[in-house]
Amino acid sequence: xxxxxxxxxxxxxxxxxxxxxxxxxxxxxxxxxxxxxxxxxxxxxxxxxxxxxxxxxxxxxxxxxxxxxxxxxxxxxxxxxxxxxxxxxxxxxxxxxxxxxxxxxxxxxxxxxxxxxxxxxxxxxxxxxxxxxxxxxxxxxxxxxxxxxxxxxxxxxxxxxxxxxxxxxxxxxxxxxxxxxxxxxxxxxxxxxxxxxxxxxxxxxxxxxxxxxxxxxxxxxxxxxxxxxxxxxxxxxxxxxxxxxxxxxxxxxxxxxxxxxxxxxxxxxxxxxxxxxxxxxxxxxxxxxxxxxxxxxxxxxxxxxxxxxxxxxxxxxxxxxxxxxx
Numbered sequence: 001x002x003x004x005x006x007x008x009x010x011x012x013x014x015x016x017x018x019x020x021x022x023x024x025x026x027x028x029x030x031x032x033x034x035x036x037x038x039x040x041x042x043x044x045x046x047x048x049x050x051x052x053x054x055x056x057x058x059x060x061x062x063x064x065x066x067x068x069x070x071x072x073x074x075x076x077x078x079x080x081x082x083x084x085x086x087x088x089x090x091x092x093x094x095x096x097x098x099x100x101x102x103x104x105x106x107x108x109x110x111x112x113x114x115x116x117x118x119x120x121x122x123x124x125x126x127x128x129x130x131x132x133x134x135x136x137x138x139x140x141x142x143x144x145x146x147x148x149x150x151x152x153x154x155x156x157x158x159x160x161x162x163x164x165x166x167x168x169x170x171x172x173x174x175x176x177x178x179x180x181x182x183x184x185x186x187x188x189x190x191x192x193x194x195x196x197x198x199x200x201x202x203x204x205x206x207x208x209x210x211x212x213x214x215x216x217x218x219x220x221x222x223x224x225x226x227x228x229x230x231x232x233x234x235x236x237x238x239x240x241x242x243x244x245x246x247x248x249x250x251x252x253x254x255x256x257x258x259x260x261x262x263x264x265x266x267x268x269x270x271x272x273x274x275x276x277x278x279x280x281x282x283x284x285x286x287x288x289x290x291x292x293x294x295x296x297x298x299x300x301x302x303x304x305x306x307x308x309x310x311x312x313x314x315x316x317x318x319x320x321x322x323x324x325x326x
Contacts (some may be wrong), residue, residue: 003062008056016043016060017050024062028125028151032062040065072101072127077113082292087149087285088142089128092294095138095271099129114143124150130157131164131226136246137323138297139166139276144284152284157226163280165322166221166231167210167296169273169303170240171253174217177208177323184227193247194229196237203227205234210320213307214255216243220317220322232272244269245304265306275300277318 003024011019020032020041035041036050040063054060080092091110098105101112111127121127121143121147128144130153142162144150156162186199187193195198204224211218217240221231229248235241236248243249243266252266280291295318296304305318 005060005062007056007058007060009056011054012056013053015050016041016048016052016054019054020060020062023060025148025151027064028154034064035065038065050169052189068141072111072115073107074116074119075107076108076116077108079110079113081117081118082140082294083290085145086145087146088153088283089114090279090292091141091143091322093133093141093276094227095297095299096241098135099132099141100126102227105135109184109295110141110288118143118145120145123147130154130162133276134229134232134272134274137274137276138294140265140279140292140294141276142166142279142281149284153281156191156281156284160224161191161281163278164223164226164276165280167275167277167300167317168219168231168235169243169300169307170217170219170235171215171243171249172217172240173212173215174207174219174240177206177219178238180205180207180238182234182237184230184233194227194233196233199228201225201233203230205231207235208323211304211315211317211321214258214309215229215253216255216307218304218307218317220320222322231274244268245272247274262306265303269299269303271299273300273303 002261005023005224007019017033017036021029033050039047042061082092083090093110098109101107101109101277114121114127124144128150130142130144133139133141144153181204182196183198183200184194184203185197187195206222208220209217232242232245232248241249254263254266275296278293283290
């Protein structure tokens with residue numbers, strides 16, 4: 001698809017890549033820059049570098065590539081669709097479902113299912129997925145269905161305008177909420193794991209205590225950044241790893257005098273006790289405020305019930321709000 005525009009007075013003197021981002025906001029800056037480097041952008045008929053300064057009245061021509069980004073095969077996979085319109089989709093991912101195909105999981109992933117349901121996602125980076133969840137983390141994910149929606153949502157995510165809230169069960173009785181700010185990067189020895197390291201990228205996690213048990217805590221978490229394994233690494237770094245976490249949690253820890261039911265629930269919980277429960281963001285096209293929630297999965301509810309005192313009053317763990325005052 002070809003686009004043409006005149007450089008307006010307010011963009012005179014700007015770099016070409018910066019001007020293009022203003023003139024063609026439906027495309028991401030990285031994509032526009034790549035098209036300049038590929039010779040798909042001409043300024044007054046000539047190919048130039050991204051840093052070239054533009055002048056008022058110059059004609060810029062953009063030949064947008066019809067790119068096929070996702071090469072994975074569509075597969076009929078059942079999806080829990082929380083919301084869908086022509087611009088954005090919200091999926092409630094179950095634990096155990098891999099998001100992106102890879103060497104260890106070439107098919108049967110969320111991406112395969114998305115491409116079967118919405119074939120147009122082939123033209124978007126990562127099939128429109130804005131962020132990811134680990135295989136054994138359950139909960140909500142956002143998917144863009146158009147270039148315009150993808151560009152806007154990526155920008156909102158970078159500017160921390162999308163609220164992602166989680167629920168987790170961790171080891172230890174936390175006394176209050178807090179903020180963990182620690183850079184996360186690849187583990188220097190175990191390359192499949194992440195770690196808090198000065199060579200990592202900045203990462204910030206906020207957490208609040210919802211319920212305390214004998215030797216565990218049910219917590220709410222919000223992310224400012226989205227590093228790989230961020231919550232799992234940060235909570236382990238704080239001395240309160242997530243229950244069941246195979247990489248960062250260690251062996252099960254049992255409360256003193258724990259019942260057989262409680263011990264069996266802790267020993268048998270073989271995934272990180274982490275669920276992405278809530279998303280808040282503005283619709284990328286209409287600007288309407290959107291909020292979505294996903295109830296706790298049954299395995300996490302069972303774990304919480306086992307950790308509660310046998311004679312404790314039943315608690316609706318799904319209904320516990322983010323405690324702003326803690």
